[in-house]
Amino acid sequence: MKISNAFFPTLKEIPTEAQIKSHKLMLRAGLIRMLSSGIYSFLPIGYRVLKKVCQIVREEMDTIGGQEFHLPALNPIEIWEETNRVEAFGDTMFHVKNRNYILAPTHEEIICNIAKNNLKSYKELPQIWYQIQTKFRNEPRPRSGVLRGREFTMKDSYSLDCILEGLNKSYDLHSEAYKKIFSRCGLKFFIVGASSGAMGGNNSQEFLVESKEGGEDFAVVCENCNYASNIEIATSNPQKIEREKISKTIEEIFTPNIKTINQLSEFLKTDKSHLAKSVVYKVDEKPVLILMMGNDKLNEEKLKKYLHGEIEKIEDEKLVEIFGADGGSLGPVNLKNVKIIADKRLENLNQLVCGANKNDFHIVNIDLIRDTSIEFYADIRTVEENEPCVNCSSPLKIITAIELGHIFKLGTKYATSMNATVLNEEGKQVPIIMGSYGIGIERIIACFIEQHSDEDGIIWEKKLSPFDVHLISVNTDNQNIMNTAENIYNELKENQVDVIYDNRLNITAGVKFKDADLLGVPIQLIVSERNVKNGNIEIKFRNSGERSILKIEDIKTFILDFIHK
RNA sequence: CGGGGCGUAGCUCAGCCCGGCUAGAGCGCUUGUUUUGGGAGCAAGAAGUCGGAGGUUCGAAUCCUCUCGCCCCGACCA
Numbered sequence: 001m002k003i004s005n006a007f008f009p010t011l012k013e014i015p016t017e018a019q020i021k022s023h024k025l026m027l028r029a030g031l032i033r034m035l036s037s038g039i040y041s042f043l044p045i046g047y048r049v050l051k052k053v054c055q056i057v058r059e060e061m062d063t064i065g066g067q068e069f070h071l072p073a074l075n076p077i078e079i080w081e082e083t084n085r086v087e088a089f090g091d092t093m094f095h096v097k098n099r100n101y102i103l104a105p106t107h108e109e110i111i112c113n114i115a116k117n118n119l120k121s122y123k124e125l126p127q128i129w130y131q132i133q134t135k136f137r138n139e140p141r142p143r144s145g146v147l148r149g150r151e152f153t154m155k156d157s158y159s160l161d162c163i164l165e166g167l168n169k170s171y172d173l174h175s176e177a178y179k180k181i182f183s184r185c186g187l188k189f190f191i192v193g194a195s196s197g198a199m200g201g202n203n204s205q206e207f208l209v210e211s212k213e214g215g216e217d218f219a220v221v222c223e224n225c226n227y228a229s230n231i232e233i234a235t236s237n238p239q240k241i242e243r244e245k246i247s248k249t250i251e252e253i254f255t256p257n258i259k260t261i262n263q264l265s266e267f268l269k270t271d272k273s274h275l276a277k278s279v280v281y282k283v284d285e286k287p288v289l290i291l292m293m294g295n296d297k298l299n300e301e302k303l304k305k306y307l308h309g310e311i312e313k314i315e316d317e318k319l320v321e322i323f324g325a326d327g328g329s330l331g332p333v334n335l336k337n338v339k340i341i342a343d344k345r346l347e348n349l350n351q352l353v354c355g356a357n358k359n360d361f362h363i364v365n366i367d368l369i370r371d372t373s374i375e376f377y378a379d380i381r382t383v384e385e386n387e388p389c390v391n392c393s394s395p396l397k398i399i400t401a402i403e404l405g406h407i408f409k410l411g412t413k414y415a416t417s418m419n420a421t422v423l424n425e426e427g428k429q430v431p432i433i434m435g436s437y438g439i440g441i442e443r444i445i446a447c448f449i450e451q452h453s454d455e456d457g458i459i460w461e462k463k464l465s466p467f468d469v470h471l472i473s474v475n476t477d478n479q480n481i482m483n484t485a486e487n488i489y490n491e492l493k494e495n496q497v498d499v500i501y502d503n504r505l506n507i508t509a510g511v512k513f514k515d516a517d518l519l520g521v522p523i524q525l526i527v528s529e530r531n532v533k534n535g536n537i538e539i540k541f542r543n544s545g546e547r548s549i550l551k552i553e554d555i556k557t558f559i560l561d562f563i564h565k
Numbered sequence: 566c567g568g569g570g571c572g573u574a575g576c577u578c579a580g581c582c583c584g585g586c587u588a589g590a591g592c593g594c595u596u597g598u599u600u601u602g603g604g605a606g607c608a609a610g611a612a613g614u615c616g617g618a619g620g621u622u623c624g625a626a627u628c629c630u631c632u633c634g635c636c637c638c639g640a641c642c643a
Contacts, residue, residue: 012592012604013577017636037635092642106643140566140641148642194643204643216642313640406643438643474602510603517603528602538602 001467002489003502007044010515020213022449023145025458029518031445038142038150045519046445048466050153053185053444054132056463057155060181064173066128066157071111073134075104083109083417094136103136108414108436111158115432116420119160125422125432126166128173130157132441144214146442147402153442159435162422167409167433171203174407174437178207182404185444186461188451189404192219194230195301203409206230207439208401209447215400220383224394232301235379236387236396238345241273241293247350247367250333255362259328261295264362268353276346276354276366278330280314280322283307283339287314287322290380291332291342291354297382298343306341306378323357331355332372333363340374347377402450404443410434458520459543467500468492468563470521474509474528484552485527488537491556497563517542523562525555 011028018024026032031046042050058068077100080086086093086102094103104110111129119125132155142148159170175191182189187209194206208219220234221227229235258264265272272294279290279298288307292298304311316327322338323330331354332340346352350367368374386395415421415431424430445464452459462468469492473485482503489501500521502512509528516524526538537555540547550558 010604011576015576016571016578019636034635137642141637141639143637206643403643408643436643477601506601508601508603508605510601510605512604513602514604526602530602 001500003500004504006500008500008515008519009043010518018145020144020147020450021453022147022214022446025449025453025518026145026446029458029520032146034145038139038148040146040149040151040442045466049445049460049464050441052464052466053441054153054155056184057132057181057439057441060177060184061128061130061155061157063180064128064177066130069111069129069131071104071107071131071133073104073136074101075110076100077102079109079113083112083414085109092137092139094138105135105137106154106436106438107131107156108158108410108434109418111160112414112418112420112432112434115160115415116418119420119422119432122162122422122424122430125161126170127160128157128170129160130155130437145446147214147446148216149442152440155439155441157437159437161433161435162424162430164433167411167435170435171407171409174435175205178405178407178437178439181439182207182444184463185448186452186463187404187444187447190219190221190228190399190401192221192228192230193233194406195232205407206403207405207407208399209404209451210399211402211447211450212400214446214450215402217401217403219399219401220396221399222389222392222394222396225389225392227389227391227396231383231398232299234383234396235390236383237390237393238296238381238384238387239273241345241349243349244351247370248365250363250365250367250371252356252358252361252363254360256360258360258362264353265294268364270353274352276331276342276352278332278355280319280330281307282312282314286339287318288339288341289330289332289335291340291346291374292381293343293345296343296345297384299380299382302378302380303341306376306380325355325357325359329355329357329359329361331357331363331366332368332374333357333366335372340372341380342368342374342377343381344377344379345381402443402447403440404447405437405439407437408435410436453520456514457518460520460522461543462522462563465521466498466519467521468498468523469500469559470516470519470524471499471501472509472512472516472524472526473501473503474512474526476503476505476507478529481527481529481532484532484537488525488527488552488555492559495556495560497559523559 009030014024015027018027030043032040032042034040089105093105134151135154136151139148139150142150161167161170189207189209192206194204218231220229220231258267261272261275261277264275275294277292281288319326348369352366353362353364354366356363385398389396412431412433414434420432421429448464449458471489473481475481489499492499520542522542524540531538535552536549537552538547539550
């Protein structure tokens with residue numbers, strides 16, 4: 001490709017809309033342009049990278065026996081009502097205004113529909129079906145360029161089995177394929193156990209890339225024993241508190257202007273492990289009081305597992321109405337008509353301090369068994385940095401990360417509601433057992449750039465690079481230089497080398513070098529007077545900045561060796 | 566959906582508080598010319614309904630109301 005007649009719009013300045021490195025560079029290097037919030041066009045250079053990523057994904061999916069589909073993005077809403085997911089997705093799903101269609105946010109229902117209509121027998125299983133296509137989700141807040149878009153490319157695959165061992169095998173195949181995909185893409189990633197959220201099912205793992213700037217997920221990891229888990233489900237071994245031998249009589253005490261656990265601990269000279277914080281949620285419009293030890297943070301994801309229905313933080317104004325006190329003074333003693341749940345860490349403890357449901361008063365010497373009617377205890381706290389690991393007691397780390405891929409064992413949830421069954425060996429109708437496995441294609445690109453760039457631009461590795469070689473002619477008014485560069489260009493093209501050739505006239509060398517570094521193709525070939533007169537060409541490696549001189553006649557061999565190495 | 570910020574030339578921004586000349590700068594773009602190894606010099610030029618609508622005023626980029634868009638934090642989110 002010759003830049004003189006190509007669309008390669010680079011930017012010297014950083015558009016204000018971009019905050020994180022990958023977004024800035026994708027805009028500056030002419031890979032993408034925004035159409036609207038969370039909606040991006042891939043320009044020719046960016047699309048080349050996207051296609052390379054897709055090809056790697058495709059090859060690895062095909063290797064594990066995957067078969068590629070092309071599925072409709074426009075779906076009749078009825079099929080989504082069968083699984084009750086119109087409601088589950090809520091505002092996240094795009095609805096077509098003048099027809100009863102939706103824009104598909106994912107494709108379990110469509111896959112399940114095809115399976116139901118066409119698969120009859122266990123003999124036809126297992127199947128792995130995948131697609132690499134655009135998905136639509138009305139993200140309430142798109143951000144970080146292509147990292148969280150309303151329209152984005154996703155590889156999703158679905159495994160179909162009718163026995164559990166089959167599902168396990170399909171799941172493991174995907175796990176291995178994903179490791180290969182992300183390694184081939186040159187990413188440093190790690191794997192954690194995760195919550196399956198609105199997808200349904202139980203077992204699930206996420207493939208994450210550490211990123212302080214663009215990360216939206218938090219992973220809890222142990223560097224000693226390799227325990228790794230999304231914070232949504234992570235557990236730890238916090239210090240255990242024992243019940244004291246004697247439960248003293250409860251007593252209301254005056255605690256003027258004490259609102260927080262820190263203030264209370266200071267005021268009473270009491271360790272936080274003897275203070276219990278009360279937080280209130282609304283579950284199906286009814287208040288639920290949740291007791292946490294000290295400053296422990298409630299984990300909503302964990303809480304959701306124990307409470308059915310929508311959970312939501314309660315408005316401050318409602319608190320006075322229900323409890324007769326404000327936020328900092330609530331407690332579980334003498335509460336009627338409010339369900340109480342407590343974190344496992346507090347189980348059956350005594351000698352505790354809680355709010356008195358009366359502003360500026362707390363109650364001391366509470367015995368949770370004697371003085372409260374707690375419905376149940378459960379692990380609902382959020383793990384904190386440096387707490388001991390559940391397996392090996394080493395201090396845990398918390399890492400901010402971007403989610404690249406997620407694999408789930410879905411089970412029979414969709415097959416059951418859509419009545420997708422096959423006959424098993426005994427001639428019995430059994431529901432198809434599904435697995436679901438996603439990869440965010442644009443996220444691979446953005447994560448790669450997050451990990452591979454410097455102040456001058458992107459540093460592609462050859463597998464994802466939009467071109468193999470960036471050819472630059474420096475002295476454009478010298479016909480000999482232009483001819484030499486043109487010959488190199490043609491020779492490389494004839495040998496299937498992808499070359500981008502900066503043949504622009506009347507542009508200073510500096511501009512060409514800056515653009516080349518910004519785009520970040522691994523090898524730059526620089527054709528200039530000073531070297532051509534000796535029959536030489538300069539070569540610069542983008543990653544190391546290293547330069548060397550080659551004989552013109554050796555270039556082809558050198559480049560081909562480099563590409564195929 | 567709550568909180569905050571921003572919207573002026575293709576890009577980055579000044580001007581707005583405190584209304585008043587023909588709305589500015591740098592970069593980019595066009596033409597000419599000189600340059601040609603790290604985003605060039607000189608000369609000339611094109612480019613804007615100041616996001617949109619309404620209002621106040623003799624007069625609005627500037628003040629008021631509404632509205633649309635973008636970014637950030639939170640909520641939410643496979």
